[in-house]
Amino acid sequence: MLFESICRSSCLCWSLGDAFDVRLRRHITFAKRVDKPFSLIYSDKYKVPNSVCESTPSKLSTYRILEPGMILLEKYVSIKDQIDIIYECEKWAKSGFFNHCDHQNGAKCKVMNMCFGRNWDPNTGYKERYRSDGSEPPPIPYELVSLVKAAVQDAQAILKDLPSMHPDICSVNYYPANGFLHLHQDRDESSDSLRRGLPVVSISIGECATFLYGDTRINKKLKRIFLYSGDVLIFGGKSRLIYHRVKQISQYTSPVQLVTEFGLRNDRLSLTFRQF
Structure with a gap:
């Protein structure tokens, strides 16, 4: 016994x-890899703007309707506002808020990420309220919220069935020259948000990205567009759960002003806004 x-x-x-x-x-x-603070811009070109997103487009830029509920507003964000956004992200990059989010299968991710509003990462979604260092993510600057709402309202003038949204999460991705994202859906938000098709709004800054999307996981059947600096991509309604990925970054495609006057590195920033 x-x-x-x-x-x-x-x-x-x-x-x-x-x-x-x-x-x-x-x-x-x-777990996220702990990364050292870094800079998005070359230090000898560093200039401090007066405010974040002081201006918004005076008129709607050119646009492309891609799918029901999906639209690309081309060159929507002014150079001035792009510089302001870079500066805002630069403050947090130098404070060590950007981290690599490695995949569940152990694959190393080249893209670095930080969040405003809510804590989120591609593996655990919104389950963890606090960042790995115990801090809460900073709030979304109200100027960015206003910019996103303006973009959605302009898109609604074209896409009548596009729902409104109030962003409470902003996921900022920093892509180096060899950065990319695997095929995925943005589906970590609440069931109510997904059911209502509240749109995802993505702002591109810096180098051009090759963006693939579609209603299938088969890469050969995906459609392709190019996202240039200042473009705003919106997908909601029937297109809220599209599959999408960033295939590659094209170097030396950033606006001249961002590189020569402000010193942005030859990389890409994307700011993706959602409502939980």
Whole structure:
């Protein structure tokens, strides 16, 4: 009896230890790599703008309707506003808020990410309220909220069925020259947000990105567009759950003013806004 009790105790200890080890490995797989502060711009070109997004487009830029509920507003964000946005992100990059989010399968991600409004990462979604350092993400600057709402309203003048949205999450991705994103859907938001088709709004700054999208996971059947600096891509309604990916970044395609006057590196920023 004593031997059986010892065996059962040993098995229990092994099981608990094994379970803990599995949880630990899972935690390590999901963890963000801790990265050092870095700069989005060359230091000798650094200039401080007066404010964030002081201006908005005086008239609607050219646009392309891509799908029902999906539209591309071309060159929508002015150079002035792009510089203001870069400066806002630069403050947090130099404070160490950007991290690499590695994939569940252990693959290393070249893209760096930070969030305004809510904490989010591609592996755990919105489950963790706090960042890995214990801090909460900073609030979305109200100027950015106003810019996004203006873009949605302009898009609604063209797409009558596009729902309104109030962004409470902004995911900022920093793409180096060799950066890309795998095919995915933006579906971590609440069931109510997804059911209503509240749109995703993405602002591109810097180098041009090759963007693939469609209603299938088959790469050969995906459609392709190019996202240039200042473009705003909106997809909601029937297109809210499209599959999409960033295939590659094209170097030396940034607006001259961002590189020569402000010193932006030859990389890309994207700011993606959603309502949880």
